[in-house]
Amino acid sequence: MEENELEQQDRRDFLSCLGSALACGAAAVAASALAPPATAATAATAGAKPPAIPGYDWSKHRWGYGVDATKCIGCLRCVEACKKENNVLGDAHHFRTWVERYVYLEGEETARIDSHADPVNIAASGSEGEYRFADRYKDAKVEKAFFVPKLCNHCTHPACVQVCPTGATYKTEDGVVVIDHTYCIGCQYCVQACPYGARYFDERRNVTDKCTWCYHRITKGLQPACVEVCPVGARIFGDLNDKQSPISQFVKNNQVQVLRRESGNAPNVFYVGIDKEVI
Amino acid sequence: MEPFFHASPFTGYVYPNETIIPWTVLIVVYPYLTGLVAGAFTVSSLYQVFGFQRLKPVAHFALLVSLCCMVVVPIPLLLHLGHPERAFNAMITPHTTSAFAIFSYAAAFYVILLVLETWFVFRPHIVRQAQQRTGLLGWYYRILSLGSYDLSEKAMRYDRKWIFTLAIIGIPGAHGLHGYVGFVFGSLKSREWWSSDLMPAIFLFSAIISGTALLIVLYVISCKLRKVPVDVPCLKGMAYALWGFMMFTLLLEGVEFASLVYRGREGIDVIMEFVKGPLVVPFFILQFGVGSVLPICVLTFLIWRGTSGNTLVTAVALCAFLVLLAVLMMRWNVVIGGQEISKTGKGLLSYHPLIFGREGLLAAAMVLVTPLVLLLVMVRLFPPWDEDTTLATSAAGAR
Numbered sequence: 001m002e003e004n005e006l007e008q009q010d011r012r013d014f015l016s017c018l019g020s021a022l023a024c025g026a027a028a029v030a031a032s033a034l035a036p037p038a039t040a041a042t043a044a045t046a047g048a049k050p051p052a053i054p055g056y057d058w059s060k061h062r063w064g065y066g067v068d069a070t071k072c073i074g075c076l077r078c079v080e081a082c083k084k085e086n087n088v089l090g091d092a093h094h095f096r097t098w099v100e101r102y103v104y105l106e107g108e109e110t111a112r113i114d115s116h117a118d119p120v121n122i123a124a125s126g127s128e129g130e131y132r133f134a135d136r137y138k139d140a141k142v143e144k145a146f147f148v149p150k151l152c153n154h155c156t157h158p159a160c161v162q163v164c165p166t167g168a169t170y171k172t173e174d175g176v177v178v179i180d181h182t183y184c185i186g187c188q189y190c191v192q193a194c195p196y197g198a199r200y201f202d203e204r205r206n207v208t209d210k211c212t213w214c215y216h217r218i219t220k221g222l223q224p225a226c227v228e229v230c231p232v233g234a235r236i237f238g239d240l241n242d243k244q245s246p247i248s249q250f251v252k253n254n255q256v257q258v259l260r261r262e263s264g265n266a267p268n269v270f271y272v273g274i275d276k277e278v279i
Numbered sequence: 280m281e282p283f284f285h286a287s288p289f290t291g292y293v294y295p296n297e298t299i300i301p302w303t304v305l306i307v308v309y310p311y312l313t314g315l316v317a318g319a320f321t322v323s324s325l326y327q328v329f330g331f332q333r334l335k336p337v338a339h340f341a342l343l344v345s346l347c348c349m350v351v352v353p354i355p356l357l358l359h360l361g362h363p364e365r366a367f368n369a370m371i372t373p374h375t376t377s378a379f380a381i382f383s384y385a386a387a388f389y390v391i392l393l394v395l396e397t398w399f400v401f402r403p404h405i406v407r408q409a410q411q412r413t414g415l416l417g418w419y420y421r422i423l424s425l426g427s428y429d430l431s432e433k434a435m436r437y438d439r440k441w442i443f444t445l446a447i448i449g450i451p452g453a454h455g456l457h458g459y460v461g462f463v464f465g466s467l468k469s470r471e472w473w474s475s476d477l478m479p480a481i482f483l484f485s486a487i488i489s490g491t492a493l494l495i496v497l498y499v500i501s502c503k504l505r506k507v508p509v510d511v512p513c514l515k516g517m518a519y520a521l522w523g524f525m526m527f528t529l530l531l532e533g534v535e536f537a538s539l540v541y542r543g544r545e546g547i548d549v550i551m552e553f554v555k556g557p558l559v560v561p562f563f564i565l566q567f568g569v570g571s572v573l574p575i576c577v578l579t580f581l582i583w584r585g586t587s588g589n590t591l592v593t594a595v596a597l598c599a600f601l602v603l604l605a606v607l608m609m610r611w612n613v614v615i616g617g618q619e620i621s622k623t624g625k626g627l628l629s630y631h632p633l634i635f636g637r638e639g640l641l642a643a644a645m646v647l648v649t650p651l652v653l654l655l656v657m658v659r660l661f662p663p664w665d666e667d668t669t670l671a672t673s674a675a676g677a678r
Contacts, residue, residue: 092286092295092298093286093295093296093298093299094295094296095295095296098294098295100292113292113623113625114292115292115294115295116295117295117298150294159467159468159469162376162377163376163377163378163379163467164374164377165368165369165373165374165377165379165380165383166365166368166369166372166373166374166377166380167372167374168368183365183368184361184362184365185360185361185362185363185365185366185368185369186360186361186362186365187356187359187360187361187379188301188302188361189377189379189463191296191301192301192302192467192469192470192618193467193468193469194469195468195469195622196294196622197293197294197295197296197297197622197623198296199296200296200299201299201301201361205361206361206362207361207362208361263468263469264468279292279623279624279625
């Protein structure tokens with residue numbers, strides 16, 4: 001009888017322990033669910049620091065990017081340079097940067113939009129690995145037309161970083177959103193969360209990928225590949241901490257805009273010369 | 280060799296990277312399964328916690344259904360991940376602002392709760408089997424008994440308290456889990472189709488109807504297989520619950536859609552083009568017409584006419600089956616539909632699922648069938664029908 005009591009007591013103790021453990025678990029889940037999204041970047045960077053780059057101090061820089069759409073001629077050298085420099089899949093569905101063409105035809109109120117990845121333009125280039133804009137409006141009366149280069153906006157409050165379940169994508173102290181490809185689980189939640197369509201899934205490595213502003217170059221004092229090859233200076237890059245840098249001058253001397261301001265992401269690619277239709 | 284990816288055709292303007300739909304049919308199956316878990320648990324709790332005596336015949340069966348669906352929930356996710364071997368990164372180093380990271384904890388917590396509750400409910404059966412059986416199964420039950428063979432009235436009272444408590448915690452647990460799935464979609468501001476505060480509530484109510492409908496179908500089938508008469512009051516109870524929750528679901532979906540259209544934010548033109556075009560068959564005909572309005576009308580008619588006997592059983596089971604299809608279509612229309620509307624608000628994509636492969640229709644179908652196969656094994660190991668094998672308990676019994 002006593003033994004029975006004892007056994008029951010043991011079971012009771014075990015179960016009450018388990019009960020408290022479950023309750024603690026629930027509380028932890030509830031607490032972490034309430035963490036404000038604004039801390040996403042800080043939470044990611046507050047953890048283990050990535051290995052240091054020799055001679056580079058990320059706390060001394062704040063990178064920024066500018067696009068002067070009035071200068072872009074749609075030559076697509078930037079797209080090709082980016083694909084080569086960053087080993088991006090060579091097809092019409094994976095881009096770290098791309099260029100959009102906006103064309104207003106006479107009598108039409110909205111712009112016709114395409115990118116070099118459009119099947120008509122791919123057919124004109126003859127290959128998914130080479131890019132050009134087909135002369136598809138040559139028989140129409142064009143009222144206004146312009147090109148808009150696009151890339152990751154390296155937002156101050158990046159939605160992609162907020163949703164990443166592992167923290168594999170994070171914002172560096174110098175303002176660049178990067179991905180640790182050895183830690184990414186490939187769930188593509190970040191691809192969904194980005195309002196700009198800047199992320200894609202790299203099927204070779206089974207991880208997501210995106211523009212890093214050529215982090216491997218800028219930390220060595222070089223320009224991103226797309227900026228380097230642009231023949232007309234439509235792409236501007238530099239350190240916002242340095243008042244004399246091209247980007248600081250660009251932001252200071254122009255009335256700049258950002259894309260999808262209402263998203264609350266606070267993008268860091270600044271545009272000049274875009275139009276109401278640009279999305 | 281299987282191609283790397285499958286690009287989707289599109290109309291209008293879509294971002295170049297959007298042409299590969301990120302979340303496939305597996306991510307349709309995933310919320311469908313968690314919904315069944317929550318729904319089946321609701322039916323079980325209606326008896327265990329709220330003392331709905333007429334649901335007694337399915338209360339324990341509902342627990343098994345919930346458990347069988349829940350253990351399969353991670354499979355579609357793991358199949359979808361680019362690096363499933365890294366899945367635990369989300370638990371080892373969770374990024375606390377991510378709904379996904381928190382989901383893995385919530386899911387783990389709920390699985391533990393469900394296993395515990397099932398264990399308590401079937402403890403009398405486990406103990407008896409442990410004492411009677413020899414051989415491998417005997418060992419299995421002896422291990423499962425955790426060394427406790429006490430079936431005295433005192434011990435049973437104690438177990439009942441635990442079941443009651445676990446069932447109570449399970450209500451926010453199961454519903455929180457599924458509400459969370461709704462939040463995973465509803466919290467994304469990048470897609471107008473998903474970005475809605477009502478999304479968690481819609482997911483929740485559609486989950487309850489899907490779980491109830493699954494129980495109705497499985498209960499009727501199990502009665503036919505066991506050659507026992509269907510307990511009509513129990514079936515009617517589930518049919519009432521189905522009717523009531525369906526009304527809520529339809530109302531919420533209607534309000535959500537109305538506010539989306541009424542707000543008419545950027546991209547609404549393309550959304551309307553989508554609604555009037557590609558959405559006609561999957562939404563208006565399958566989900567809304569055949570899967571919702573038809574069963575509601577039939578159920579209303581049955582309740583109004585006081586139909587009984589075989590006609591009632593067949594009609595309710597058929598309605599439940601249609602509801603199951605409707606909820607599957609609802610998940611499809613949310614998950615796939617949301618991705619077919621471009622983030623540009625100026626184009627539409629069309630998703631063409633693969634048949635074979637890791638993310639194909641066949642894989643998804645197999646994931647959906649797995650809980651049923653598991654259930655076949657489980658009802659043999661833990662018969663939920665015999666009253667003396669389980670702890671006959673309810674709110675009244677526990678207090």
